[in-house]
Amino acid sequence: xxxxxxxxxxxxxxxxxxxxGDSSVHSLYGPEGSPVYHFLTRYDEADAEAMLEIAEGKxxxxxxxxxxxxxxxxxxxxxxxxxVGLDMSPHMLSLFAERLEEEKEDGTDYSDRVxxxxxxxxxxxxxxxxxxxxxxxxxxxxLGPDQRASLFASVREHLAADGRFLMTLIEFPGIEKRxxxxxxxAIVATGADADIPMLLTLLDFVDPVExxxxxxxxxxxxxxxxxxxxxxxxALSHVLPAxxxxxxxxxxxxxxxxxxxxxxxxxxQASFAITPKxxxxxxxx
Numbered sequence: 001x002x003x004x005x006x007x008x009x010x011x012x013x014x015x016x017x018x019x020x021g022d023s024s025v026h027s028l029y030g031p032e033g034s035p036v037y038h039f040l041t042r043y044d045e046a047d048a049e050a051m052l053e054i055a056e057g058k059x060x061x062x063x064x065x066x067x068x069x070x071x072x073x074x075x076x077x078x079x080x081x082x083x084v085g086l087d088m089s090p091h092m093l094s095l096f097a098e099r100l101e102e103e104k105e106d107g108t109d110y111s112d113r114v115x116x117x118x119x120x121x122x123x124x125x126x127x128x129x130x131x132x133x134x135x136x137x138x139x140x141x142x143l144g145p146d147q148r149a150s151l152f153a154s155v156r157e158h159l160a161a162d163g164r165f166l167m168t169l170i171e172f173p174g175i176e177k178r179x180x181x182x183x184x185x186a187i188v189a190t191g192a193d194a195d196i197p198m199l200l201t202l203l204d205f206v207d208p209v210e211x212x213x214x215x216x217x218x219x220x221x222x223x224x225x226x227x228x229x230x231x232x233x234x235a236l237s238h239v240l241p242a243x244x245x246x247x248x249x250x251x252x253x254x255x256x257x258x259x260x261x262x263x264x265x266x267x268x269q270a271s272f273a274i275t276p277k278x279x280x281x282x283x284x285x
Contacts (some may be wrong), residue, residue: 006234010183010205012216016232025232028217029068033233034091035196036219038069040188046264047136047168048075050280054164054260055079060131063158065121065151066139069095074103076132077110085116086124093118122147122154129160135167138278140245141213141237148245152252156285165254165283168262171242172274178208182274197222206274211239242279254283 006027008016016025028037052075062076067085069092076083087093093116103110117126121135122143133155143151155165184204190197201218214236221229246256262278 007214007236008216008232008234009207009212009214009236010181010203010216011185012203012205012214012218012232012234015203015218019230019232024230025234028215028233028235029089029092030233031091032231034069034089034095036198036200036217036233037092038095039190039194039196040200040217041071041137042069044071044264045075046262047278047280048072050168050260050262051132051134051136051166052076052079054166054282055081055132058131060160063126063130063133065133065135065155066137067096067116068092068137069099072134072136073114074099074110076134077114081113081132083114084126084130085114086119086121086126087116088118088120090118122150124154124158126158129158129163131160131163133159133163133165135165138168138170138237140167140169141240142235144238145248148248149252152249152254156253159254159285161285163284164257165249165281167245167249167281167283169240169242169245169279169281170276171279172206172208172239172276175206175208175239175274176241178274181205181207181209192222199227206239208239213237213239242281246281249281249283254285256281256283258282 006025008025026033059080062081062083064073064085067073067087070085073083073085085096096116159165186202188200199220203216205214216232216234219231220227249256260280262280
């Protein structure tokens with residue numbers, strides 16, 4: 001791989017070489033990978049449901065950081081919140097806009113209660129505060145220590161006095177005792193009538209020594225029953241235990257009020273050497 005290509009680890013690196021190297025590897029959040037990510041995550045609402053349980057009976061304002069196509073924003077809109085979605089990727093924000101139009105065509109117009117901002121979640125200034133600020137999909141794991149410190153400082157500046165910061169993360173219990181990498185492989189197929197029919201193979205590699213996770217999807221596009229194209233969409237993240245993240249949030253001037261476990265029906269568990277756990281951290285001022 002060149003220095004400019006996304007870093008791919010494990011079996012996916014061997015597959016990439018087989019497919020021709022750098023040209024076959026793309027960011028999961030880029031122009032081609034964004035629809036794949038959207039397909040994989042759109043209907044996984046486990047963390048949204050857990051967040052809405054905390055917000056039960058409340059109405060107010062939401063800021064979704066790393067909002068993508070609005071996986072968390074739309075459930076909050078459905079429950080009467082006004083919302084702002086912030087994301088660095090214009091491709092993901094384009095999918096957000098498409099979903100708004102889909103909702104309008106289905107009879108629900110949220111356009112007067114939601115807006116989007118293209119920006120960096122580690123450093124943003126919106127000149128207002130929010131009742132709820134959310135960060136889902138383990139997005140915090142893509143950040144280094146300095147970036148996380150800046151993120152949490154920005155969240156504190158934008159959180160209302162009685163507001164809540166809700167952040168999900170994935171933890172691999174006992175990973176600190178392991179020295180050998182482990183990998184999960186699973187296959188997900190779209191429907192034959194999907195906008196982009198694909199056979200997706202998950203190649204998820206975890207290196208406990210480097211504390212890195214390489215999440216890769218080998219996407220084989222299908223036309224008329226035949227595979228016509230193959231690409232790898234990848235994302236490299238840190239493996240972050242909950243305890244130091246709680247400490248970092250506290251260091252930024254917020255209080256961690258509770259740690260909730262989230263159970264997702266979409267979570268692939270059977271072939272993990274260590275079964276991951278999803279946690280929701282609830283913090284306030």
